[in-house]
Amino acid sequence: MTSVDFVDAIALAKHRQNFEETEHTRAYREMLAAVRGFQNAVVQANPSPEQLEQMTTSLQQMQAMLEAQALPEVERWYGRGGGRDGKLQLVTPQLIFEEVEDDRIHAHTTAGEFYIGMNGAMHGGIVATIFDALLGRMAAGTQGRVCRTAYLTTEYKAITPLNQRLDLVAKVESVERRKRFVTGQLWHGDTLCATADALFIEMLPGQQ
Numbered sequence: 001m002t003s004v005d006f007v008d009a010i011a012l013a014k015h016r017q018n019f020e021e022t023e024h025t026r027a028y029r030e031m032l033a034a035v036r037g038f039q040n041a042v043v044q045a046n047p048s049p050e051q052l053e054q055m056t057t058s059l060q061q062m063q064a065m066l067e068a069q070a071l072p073e074v075e076r077w078y079g080r081g082g083g084r085d086g087k088l089q090l091v092t093p094q095l096i097f098e099e100v101e102d103d104r105i106h107a108h109t110t111a112g113e114f115y116i117g118m119n120g121a122m123h124g125g126i127v128a129t130i131f132d133a134l135l136g137r138m139a140a141g142t143q144g145r146v147c148r149t150a151y152l153t154t155e156y157k158a159i160t161p162l163n164q165r166l167d168l169v170a171k172v173e174s175v176e177r178r179k180r181f182v183t184g185q186l187w188h189g190d191t192l193c194a195t196a197d198a199l200f201i202e203m204l205p206g207q208q
């Protein structure tokens with residue numbers, strides 16, 4: 001099968017749900033953790049000209065190595081492995097799922113410096129991205145329903161800190177036909193930093 005066969009979102013999701021945790025994929029997870037560490041370090045340093053030259057050369061070499069092995073989406077490990085430790089992805093800080101029920105999720109995360117907005121606060125787009133991932137997972141529920149975001153509204157109530165545990169709560173408020181209305185909260189201790197409400201639509205066979 002090629003990526004062209006997977007214009008159908010349900011078929012693609014179903015195929016990608018079969019993900020085996022092996023030593024090899026654990027090593028991939030570790031590599032992604034190293035990339036996160038690198039991202040955090042790279043935003044914090046002003047390297048010397050020599051260090052920059054060395055870094056650029058090494059990075060270009062690694063990029064070429066990976067480009068030579070690029071695969072269609074359907075075959076990639078990236079974006080899969082959605083267990084307690086969340087998916088293998090880099091677009092949000094790692095989400096750790098503590099409890100996943102069909103109408104409620106408790107999760108937590110800690111965002112490194114890479115996700116900075118300004119003055120120690122998390123970037124607002126990242127807060128919204130965390131909610132998209134969390135509420136998308138909520139819409140999927142325990143059945144793994146394949147849904148897409150129709151809208152997502154985020155309210156920023158207090159600065160979301162970096163490098164500190166953040167607690168995430170998601171809830172299904174109501175369900176009408178293919179529509180799932182879901183809400184989310186992002187807490188730092190007793191401080192409610194952000195809230196979201198969203199509508200997710202369950203995909204029909206044949207939809208992308």
Ligand SMILES: CCCCCCCC/C=C\CCCCCCCC(=O)SCCNC(=O)CCNC(=O)[C@H](O)C(C)(C)COP(=O)(O)OP(=O)(O)OC[C@H]1O[C@@H](n2cnc3c(N)ncnc32)[C@H](O)[C@@H]1OP(=O)(O)O
Pocket residue numbers: 082132133136137140141142143144145147148149150151177178179199201204207
């Ligand atoms: C056993 C364990 C298993 C575990 C499994 C784990 C699985 C984990 C899975 C995942 C976790 C992570 C998940 C991440 C999630 C990320 C998701 C994204 O970011 S998706 C990218 C961004 N979103 C888009 O690109 C969508 C673009 N929009 C569209 O494609 C369409 O508009 C779509 C599909 C959303 C709806 O189109 P239509 O043609 O299918 O449906 P129509 O008829 O238009 O709408 C259906 C109903 O919804 C309402 N509706 C649609 N959009 C609305 C809106 N914006 N506001 C209000 N109502 C809306 C309509 O009025 C209609 O309502 P009425 O049933 O008639 O009452």
